Amino acid sequence: MPTVETVSLDGSRLRVDWADGHRSTFHAVWLRDNCPCPECRHPSGQRLLDTRDIPDDVGVASARAENGAVETVFADGHAARWDADWLRDHCYCGGEAPAAATRRLWGAEIQAELPVGRYEDVAAGGPALRAWLATVDELGFAILEAGPTEPGTVTRVAELFGFVRETNYGRLFDVRSVVNPSNLAYTGLGLGAHTDNPYREPTPTLQLLHCLSSSAGGGENTLVDAFKVAVDLRAADTDAFELLAGQPLRFRYRDDETELEAETPVLSLDARGELQAVHFNTRSAAPFRLPEELVEPYYAAYRRFGRLLESPEYRIRFKLDPGDLFIVDNLRVLHGRTAYSKAGERHLQGCYADRDGLRSRLAVLSR
Amino acid sequence: MPTVETVSLDGSRLRVDWADGHRSTFHAVWLRDNCPCPECRHPSGQRLLDTRDIPDDVGVASARAENGAVETVFADGHAARWDADWLRDHCYCGGEAPAAATRRLWGAEIQAELPVGRYEDVAAGGPALRAWLATVDELGFAILEAGPTEPGTVTRVAELFGFVRETNYGRLFDVRSVVNPSNLAYTGLGLGAHTDNPYREPTPTLQLLHCLSSSAGGGENTLVDAFKVAVDLRAADTDAFELLAGQPLRFRYRDDETELEAETPVLSLDARGELQAVHFNTRSAAPFRLPEELVEPYYAAYRRFGRLLESPEYRIRFKLDPGDLFIVDNLRVLHGRTAYSKAGERHLQGCYADRDGLRSRLAVLSR
Numbered sequence: 001m002p003t004v005e006t007v008s009l010d011g012s013r014l015r016v017d018w019a020d021g022h023r024s025t026f027h028a029v030w031l032r033d034n035c036p037c038p039e040c041r042h043p044s045g046q047r048l049l050d051t052r053d054i055p056d057d058v059g060v061a062s063a064r065a066e067n068g069a070v071e072t073v074f075a076d077g078h079a080a081r082w083d084a085d086w087l088r089d090h091c092y093c094g095g096e097a098p099a100a101a102t103r104r105l106w107g108a109e110i111q112a113e114l115p116v117g118r119y120e121d122v123a124a125g126g127p128a129l130r131a132w133l134a135t136v137d138e139l140g141f142a143i144l145e146a147g148p149t150e151p152g153t154v155t156r157v158a159e160l161f162g163f164v165r166e167t168n169y170g171r172l173f174d175v176r177s178v179v180n181p182s183n184l185a186y187t188g189l190g191l192g193a194h195t196d197n198p199y200r201e202p203t204p205t206l207q208l209l210h211c212l213s214s215s216a217g218g219g220e221n222t223l224v225d226a227f228k229v230a231v232d233l234r235a236a237d238t239d240a241f242e243l244l245a246g247q248p249l250r251f252r253y254r255d256d257e258t259e260l261e262a263e264t265p266v267l268s269l270d271a272r273g274e275l276q277a278v279h280f281n282t283r284s285a286a287p288f289r290l291p292e293e294l295v296e297p298y299y300a301a302y303r304r305f306g307r308l309l310e311s312p313e314y315r316i317r318f319k320l321d322p323g324d325l326f327i328v329d330n331l332r333v334l335h336g337r338t339a340y341s342k343a344g345e346r347h348l349q350g351c352y353a354d355r356d357g358l359r360s361r362l363a364v365l366s367r
Numbered sequence: 368m369p370t371v372e373t374v375s376l377d378g379s380r381l382r383v384d385w386a387d388g389h390r391s392t393f394h395a396v397w398l399r400d401n402c403p404c405p406e407c408r409h410p411s412g413q414r415l416l417d418t419r420d421i422p423d424d425v426g427v428a429s430a431r432a433e434n435g436a437v438e439t440v441f442a443d444g445h446a447a448r449w450d451a452d453w454l455r456d457h458c459y460c461g462g463e464a465p466a467a468a469t470r471r472l473w474g475a476e477i478q479a480e481l482p483v484g485r486y487e488d489v490a491a492g493g494p495a496l497r498a499w500l501a502t503v504d505e506l507g508f509a510i511l512e513a514g515p516t517e518p519g520t521v522t523r524v525a526e527l528f529g530f531v532r533e534t535n536y537g538r539l540f541d542v543r544s545v546v547n548p549s550n551l552a553y554t555g556l557g558l559g560a561h562t563d564n565p566y567r568e569p570t571p572t573l574q575l576l577h578c579l580s581s582s583a584g585g586g587e588n589t590l591v592d593a594f595k596v597a598v599d600l601r602a603a604d605t606d607a608f609e610l611l612a613g614q615p616l617r618f619r620y621r622d623d624e625t626e627l628e629a630e631t632p633v634l635s636l637d638a639r640g641e642l643q644a645v646h647f648n649t650r651s652a653a654p655f656r657l658p659e660e661l662v663e664p665y666y667a668a669y670r671r672f673g674r675l676l677e678s679p680e681y682r683i684r685f686k687l688d689p690g691d692l693f694i695v696d697n698l699r700v701l702h703g704r705t706a707y708s709k710a711g712e713r714h715l716q717g718c719y720a721d722r723d724g725l726r727s728r729l730a731v732l733s734r
Contacts (some may be wrong), residue, residue: 012663013373030394030662033654033655045552046550046651047649048556050649051649051652051666052649054670059649163532163534164533165530166530184411201721201723202572202723205568224733245638248637252412258731259731260723260727262723263637268638269629271614276704284414287397287400288397288400292459307419354568356566356567357534359568359628
């Protein structure tokens with residue numbers, strides 16, 4: 001880390017000139033808000049000082065560099081000592097969105113190097129679990145091979161890193177053909193690429209599917225990185241991208257005991273205008289309610305995006321053997337399946353979980 | 368419901384003139400996408416037809432009104448019969464956001480009519496539970512009085528309508544003073560109005576707090592409708608509102624086993640530009656990383672909003688007796704507490720849950 005060359009005051013700002021030529025500016029109110037002294041910051045790392053209580057006329061009266069630190073005295077006499085590395089780390093110049101920093105977009109080329117962990121290694125925790133979770137964070141999916149075929153395995157895998165999100169489908173749900181299905185997932189029909197539960201608020205951010213048996217013909221799993229597709233669409237057809245980001249859709253699910261409805265656009269953008277989430281599910285989308293003049297352009301954009309999601313350029317395919325499992329980031333990577341026959345069996349178990357648990361476990365394992 | 372007067376075709380659009388003078392337009396692609404026939408729509412209500420598969424040149428070849436229905440034949444020969452009431456319901460002219468439709472904003476005037484249910488009635492289910500859940504949907508909070516003081520009651524109340532969101536704090540967590548707290552909630556300190564867990568993705572959308580004992584002096588609960596405050600701020604100072612909506616902050620939590628970080632603006636807007644969520648927590652906000660020229664205006668906006676959240680004009684106060692509980696919509700209603708003394712006891716249990724379960728149960732009870 002570069003060292004502090006000089007510090008100076010410019011009105012209500014502290015200027016720090018670094019030995020490598022970089023210059024940082026920190027405002028008095030920002031410094032007061034982040035004062036690291038034990039009166040202002042609890043040992044837990046939480047801020048004791050309430051930002052609302054900082055006087056409006058806060059100023060820095062003096063500042064000096066000393067022994068790899070910067071010492072400041074505020075206008076009201078409160079003093080603070082700043083670690084130089086901390087100041088450099090918090091220079092205003094940084095700041096890519098944390099999720100975007102580790103993300104790697106992919107298309108069909110990744111078929112040649114599918115990210116696969118071995119159940120036995122990953123379930124043991126430690127570096128193999130860390131590597132598997134890092135893959136999910138980076139690619140939005142990963143496969144786990146050669147696990148047990150015991151029912152309930154899927155929630156035990158979720159508990160390796162986080163917490164199961166229980167829903168009206170239970171802590172886990174069985175995916176196989178049934179008579180009178182309440183959901184097309186419980187038929188032998190092929191399913192186009194989709195995200196799960198867009199009608200739920202908040203939508204589960206992770207989904208796991210574990211294979212108990214798969215002797216039926218067909219039933220291959222398909223995955224597509226919808227962020228990659230959306231980024232390419234934005235470059236090729238900005239208007240289509242903006243229609244998909246600007247018009248909310250409603251999604252619905254209803255059975256005897258449940259009635260869910262949520263509103264979200266297909267592409268959600270964050271406050272930076274960057275892609276934050278994709279929700280795409282033609283089964284549960286309610287009839288679109290759009291301004292009349294947008295109906296045709298919107299359908300054109302929606303169908304263009306939807307067809308790209310099924311295109312061989314972007315899509316990967318694999319078949320789970322009994323004991324195998326995959327996990328997807330349900331706001332980024334869409335999953336689908338090819339139809340499967342009634343001869344033989346296909347039985348999967350699924351559950352939902354959330355990204356916060358996964359990222360936390362990954363961060364702790366990386367310490 | 369008004370009846371159909373005439374139907375006509377205008378290129379690729381169906382026009383419906385209604386007996387009350389209203390006119391609806393439906394595009395061929397929209398009609399094909401929403402075809403209600405058993406080939407296109409599963410008995411579960413899910414769409415069997417994949418929107419991606421509709422031919423680009425879809426058109427309506429003929430249409431006629433008959434016996435309270437409209438019959439159309441598409442250019443490719445596919446025929447559909449539309450219930451007139453359904454068509455009127457889905458006229459493009461409708462469409463307020465579903466959550467906004469039932470929301471009622473409030474300030475301190477609501478102190479005179481706090482929404483309180485009796486535990487015994489609400490726990491019995493039926494109309495009392497329905498009314499209590501409708502209040503949460505409308506006001507973003509409700510109180511439940513005179514329940515048991517048994518540990519674990521809080522999760523049983525959540526299970527009356529939905530599912531507990533388990534986190535690193537457990538299925539439930541104890542809120543009381545402890546030695547070496549990992550979180551300021553576990554001290555006797557007063558806490559300014561805040562939302563919980565902004566460092567979690569997704570942030571839990573509901574929080575419940577249940578009182579087991581409260582003999583300590585102080586420790587009153589405070590609540591504020593941050594949507595009301597934000598709407599007033601938008602009217603009074605649009606620039607401040609837009610800074611709070613446009614600049615993402617990071618929030619962090621860290622202990623020996625957990626490391627959480629998420630990025631979100633204080634005010635999240637939906638695709639319509641309407642307020643969707645508030646995240647405000649001065650304890651867990653990481654040092655702001657803003658463009659240099661925005662630091663002072665941002666702090667001014669943030670502190671103005673934060674101080675309004677503590678203003679007597681907006682804030683309500685109440686003290687939970689043992690057995691009482693409150694629930695808040697954690698993306699809308701902020702909660703806080705006054706400091707409490709070390710003499711006597713104050714012991715609360717809390718848990719998180721999500722809005723989808725609450726709205727589902729409310730919808731089913733309202734059938």
